[in-house]
Amino acid sequence: MAQEYVLEATVRDRVGKGAARALRRENKIPAVIYGGKKPPLPIALPYKDVNLKLHAGGFLTHVWTIKVGGESIRVLPRDYQLEPVRDFLAHVDFLRITRDSRVAVEVPVHFENEEESPGLKRGGVLNIVRHTVELDCPATSIPEALTFDLTGLDIGDTIHISAVTLPDDVAPTITDRDFTVATIAAPAVTPDEEDAAAEEAAAEEAEEAAEGEGEAEGGEEEGSSDDSES
Structure with missing residues (x-):
């Protein structure tokens, strides 16, 4: 499950562009907490802390506890x-969550055991079709990532969503097919390799043409000899 963050916040008494600019001058960021059948709550958060978490990855899949006005509110950045x-x-929008809340979130895809893939060992390429997969899951049990095992996969093999085991209460939002997450593709051909292959094919074609002409000339000479003898 993804880790949780805890941050201290203050209630904003003013909203609007002017108030937002004033907050940023104080190294704070405007945000709002909504949902849970409660009125939206405008808040201000420390800019540095939120910005660090944004660039740490998984920003939209981590549950936060925001302490504001003597209350601890569990939220999910949306x-x-x-x-x-x-x-x-x-600006950041947060959704209030409860123990029973379910959300649709994009979870990153990871791969392991690349060295155990015969296809990759032979120069194949891991072609990632989906870098994230949208899951329907409890807001309090969001997977950190989906990790797919590449052991034994060869060139031409396809990795479907069914290759990963999901918790009982987690499911892909796409339910009508076993969709592709990645494939093991054949090695890419470089321009130099394409040129070399083209030159080789042209040389073989010229050689075959020369052999054909030689055979034709040989046949004509034999025919001429037959005519003179007759």
């Missing part, structure tokens, strides 16, 4: 906005 010009974190 969206965030970046400032379009300078690319800094501008």
